[in-house]
Every structure is written in C-alpha cells, then in structure tokens.
Amino acid sequence: MTARRIPRFAWPAAFLLALAGLVTTLVIKARTAAPDPAAPTVTLIAQDQPTGGDPLRGLRPIIPAKPTADHTMFEALKQDFPDGPAVTAACLTCHTEASRQIMKTAHWTWICPRAKKKLEEEHHIAIGKAEHIINNFCVALPSNEPRCTSCHAGYGWKDKTFDFSDETLVDCLVCHDQTGQYKKFPTGAGHPVYKKDFPDGREWPKGSGKKWPPLDLSHIAQHVGPPTRTNCGTCHFFGGGGEGVKHGDMDVKLANPHRSLDVHMAADGMNFTCTQCHTTKEHFIAGRCFEVPAYEDRQFALRGVETNLLACEACHTTDPHPNYPKMNDHADKVSCQACHIPTMAREKATKTWWDWSKAGDKKRKPQPVFDTGEKDYDVKKGEFIWVRNVVPEYVWYNGAIKHTFMGDKIDDHTAHGDVCAQAHGDYDIMDPAKPAVLINRVQTGYDDPKARIWPAKIMRGIQPYDPVNKTLVIPKLFPSGPDAAEAYWKSYDWDRSIKAGMAYADLPYSGEYDWIQTEMIWPLKHTVAPMDAALACSECHQPDARLATLTGFYMPGRDSNAIVDTIGIALIIAAIALSLLHGLARIVFRPKGNAA
C-alpha cells in the first residue's frame, strides 16, 4: 500500500502547517497592508504608523496662506463708507469680475444654476429659495423678504423690485470679512447696521433692549480674505431662523469645533475650512442644490484635475479601511456618513418638530428645553421639539431630493402611516393616522445602484394649507411693505396673512385654510466624528436597531425568517428529544445479563 510510505504524522502536520500558513498570511496582510500607490489618503498615512490608530498623526493642520496683498494699503479702502454697496463699489475697482461671477451663482440668484436647464425641461420651472421652494420652517420666501434675505449675499432684496443686475448690491464682506465683526441685521434685507442710519445701534430682537452696534466698514473692508468657517456659518449655522434650527449638523460650534465634533474642521486638528470640500471656482461653490446632487461620481479625485471634492471618496478613495475589507464592502450600499456621524446635533440642539397651528397663544409661557436657551414655544411660531445628541433616522439617498413646489396638489386624506412606515415618537409627535405631506422626499431604495443608506434629520411639523385648492399655502409672516399690517407677526390672523402671502406670490387661495402634517428630509453630512467614534457593527446588525425601518433587503443580524428558524430549532430539539427517549428506552428495556 502506498499510504504506508507516507509518515503517519504527515496528514495532521500538513493540515496544521496549512492552517498556520493561513493565519500567518492573514496577520501579515493585516499588519503590512500594501499602500495603494494611487491613493494618498489620510488612512494611508495611518498605515505608515506602526501602531495604527490616530489617522491624524503625521498630518499637519492647514496653516492659512499669507496673502500677497495687504488690504490696509489700498487707497480705495481708506474711506468712510456710508453703506455696504459703497464698499462693494470699492472692491470692484480691483476685483472687476467678482460681482459678475457671484451673480451667476445660487448665493445671488437663490436659484440652482446648474439645474436650471434640466429642471426647466423637467418641471417647466426654475427652482431655488427664490422660486417654487417651500419648506416646513418659515414656509417660503415671497412676502417675507426682508427677514429671509438677511442671509442673501446682497443688499436690499426687500421685495420683488430688487435689481438683480446691480453689481454694487453684491455683499462681498459677508463671505470675506476676517474681523468677525461683520453681521447682517436680521430684518435688514441683507444690510448690516450703518452709522448714518443708527448711530447708537439698532435694537434686536425688538423690545429686548439689546443693540446691534453700527459697523466700522472701513476697518472691515481693509481686513478681508478667503472665507472662513465663521463666514459661511454667518448664514448656514442659522438656517431656519435660528442657530442649529434647520440642519442637525451645523451650528456655531462648527466655527471652532473640537475634534470629536468634526474631525476635518477641528481647530486643533486638520482645521479644514468649508471650501476645502466645497471647492470653489469663480465664486461658484460646489454643493447640492435641491434636486441636483452635490456630485455625480464617488471616485478618488485629484485637486486641480477635478473641481468637486465633496464625495468622501475624492480624498479617502473607495477602499478607506485597509485592514477591514468587509467594511470597504459596505461602501456600495452604506454611505460613509452612516457610520461616521454617530449622532446628530451633538453639541447644540436642533429642531425636529414645528407646529405652526399652536402659534398665537399669548398666554402660553415658553419653557426652556436645554441650558443653551432653546424654548419649546414661541407665540409667533408655535410649538417645537428640540433634540440634542440623538440617533438620526436613516434613509436611502442617491444625492437627489424631490420637492413639492408651491402650488403643487397635495394628498390630504391618505393616512401618513399608510405611506411611510418610519417609526415616530422620539423626535416628533406626528400622528400616523392623519395625512402628511412629504415636502421633499428621497425617491429611491435598495435597488438604485446610486442610492446608499444615509443618516438624516427628518423635520416634521404642522403648517397651514388650502383644503379647497389642496395646496400648501404661503403665509405672510414678516411685517414689511404696504401690507405690513396683514402679516401674522402683526395681526396674529392666519386668514389675513395667508391671503396676503398668496396674493404676493401670485397663487390662488380659496379663502379657507386648515392644518396639515408635513415632513422634510435633511441628509446629514457634516460633523464627521473621529475614527474611534464610528459606529460598531451591532449598532445596525441587530433586530430593532438603527436600520430597523429600512426594507427591501436582507441584513445579517437584523433579519431572519420565522419559518426557517422555527423548523431549524425544531429539528435540533427533535434530535435531542429522540436521543433522550431512545436512550431512556434502552436503559428501561435493557436485556438482563447483556453486557451492553
């Protein structure tokens, strides 16, 4: 027999050798994962560190470049500017193209420029804050301009008559001020407080006794530079009418964040400015604009070759976890944000519920929700729910968000629970038995190759609608213009304010209004946490965990089949039970005198 020639230890020894080989290979591979030459990423540098761990080690914070021009030296800026447009006129004497560049962008038009053509073909309209967009915060722009446009990169958009072609009306300072002093007055249609109008300052909020001092425009104009986090935050940290209200991942804390809040923008870390990712070309700043995704491809990109670095993959490549191939495998269906933004509104609260129908109760006393000043009620605005450091909701998202536009017919009879199976209760008091309008929605799912699971803040609330025309209505909230007396914040009369708002927006109003629940999705993208704070597998791979409400796919650990499990367990129990019975029977019926 040939088998006899093989030493008797051969088989087990060979197996053990093979096993040892496998383990050694795995260990060596994990220890010395070869860097991808095409991927100079943060994680690559982490691999160079023998102990792994902190990906920031070896990377230096970005030190702002020293400018080649000292703006305090320019004669054009050494003057006592009466107002903002005068400053802009001075800027334009050197930066001759600046206003014309800005005027093509959404920061000026409040209309998505890239989307314009496509959307005009698709919807026969242009869209943006300026046109057709409606939300469930302060509802819509028309008739409320002077308040809303305090965040317009311009001066004086107080009503429809605003001249969008006047280059001196562009506000350079709001984005380029480096002193931190420049602030647009909340109801000034984009103007700050001027010495000529308010030499002693201007009061805000009304009746508070707090004064906004007039600005030293000459000093500010002489201290300008590339936009900082604070510049962008002047508006974007205050979306929805107050700090942190709208986004759930943006508030004043991002101006100077700790590493735990934002690993990229950390002042003591990489110190990214917003434009590091929101790359800018000729004043056009990359980013999502309503229905238009922020980027189309998720690929490694070279700065200078590709102008859009918004996708995480642009820097981190598509295989950012060198030692965890299974984590890389997730990237086809799970966004980076899903695991790396563990909670939303981590340091400051965000609003998740806004019930306009409760507004106007002058006797109700607003109660503080958090120690940072958030209140549960505002007589002008209604009832709120605020949350801080909470688990977000998760949605399938492909970068595009579909909108319900002003004047679109809405469904005011189908119960919300029949349309949307999302669990409610933590962040809102939405009634699933009543209808709800999805003001924006992510119309996608597992089968869309571009869709991935994203964390999102979902804003819910109750707002007025026209039950006859079946449209969401635009109330005039802010008292301005000839019909200032009609505004809700003056009259506290919804009928009058809706009449005024709809007439201004040139939309039909039946004269009847009612209240309807609404919902809006705000995907979370900021406040990416350090690596060690990323979610553990079990945060999702468990029944009733973070992804409990997402359907259409099988997920290990979360999903099971009751029939398979029942039959399987029954098989095992049957095997054990029959064995026991059989064994018992053998003992009972043991033939006498038999050795067995």
Added chain:
Amino acid sequence: MKRVKIYKRFERFWHWMQALLVILLALTGFDIHFDWGLFGFEKAVMLHKVFAWAFVILIAFAIFWHFTTGEWKQYIPMPSKTFAMVRFYLVGIFRGQPHPVKKTELSKLNPLQRLAYLGLKILVIPVLVTTGLLYYFYNDWEALGIESWPLAPIALIHTFAAFAMIAFMFAHIYLSTTGHTPLSNFKAMITGWEDLEHEAPTG
C-alpha cells in the same frame, strides 16, 4: 474478538477537527444570527470567517485523503441492509439483538451511517460551504454575473443548513453510544483501536 486499528490517524484528526470547527462555526454563526452577545457581531463575523476558511482547508485535505486511500467507498449506500438497520434501532436494540451488519476494517460504517454521512458530505456541507462563500463574497456577485440574486435566500439556506448540521451533531453524539459498549465508538475515534467481532463467522 479482535483488536483492530479501525480509524487511521488522519481520519481521527479530521473527525475531531471537523467537530471542533462545526461547534465553533455554530457558536459564532448563531451569535451573528440570534444576537446572543457571545462574541458580539463584529468579533463573531471575524471568527466565523477564520473558522470557515480553516474548515474549507480541512475539507480539501479530507477529500484528497478519501480519494487517495479509497476510503470514499465506505460511504456507498447498502440499500439491501438499510431496513434491517432501521429495525435494529427501533426494536432490536431494546431486545439485546446483535447488530445486523458486522463492523469490519473494510466496512466500518453501517448502512444508516453510510446514508447519513453521505448526505452530509454531498448535500449539507457543500450547501453550507457554497452558500457561505457566496455570502462572504457578496460584493463580487457582479463579477460572477449574479448581481440580480437577492441575498435573503442564500442567507436563509445557509442558516437552515446550519440548523440541520447541529441537529445531526446531537443525533450523532447519541448514536455513538449504541456501539459494542456505550463508549466503545468514542474510544475508537480517539485511540483508533476497537474490539471487533472476528471477520470469520462465529457460531
């Protein structure tokens, strides 16, 4: 009675290694499936992967061994004696009747063992390994041209086969006590030696 070397060294090593890996794979696999919290999802997945690859290597060696030694013939069913064997387990064993099929070096498995182990070798284990590999290489389905397949059936078949494997294991452990003495099979699988009735018919 004759003392014979019934299980060779590799065979015993293979058997116990397989037993160990099956138990470890079941513990980690069901920890993933039922969220027992034994290892936690992340560690359980990692361990399951390591044990699974070890199992695949062991299977490769076992297949080689079976074919080079000719031991595969031990699993050829014996239809004519199968019923007698069933009858023995249901009736004969309680009356102290002898095994209807003699155990010899050249035929060490009884007809039911042959059927059960053959089923394990050509059905349960291949299904477990195939679905396991598909499961693990889920992200490469596109390259295999099967990207339109849903994951659920693969996952559920894998889970069901795992249940079947564990049910087999319990039955197998119990039936090992039905040998010459309750521990004779067990001892044989450890030492390799077993006292067998002489091959020549004894009155």
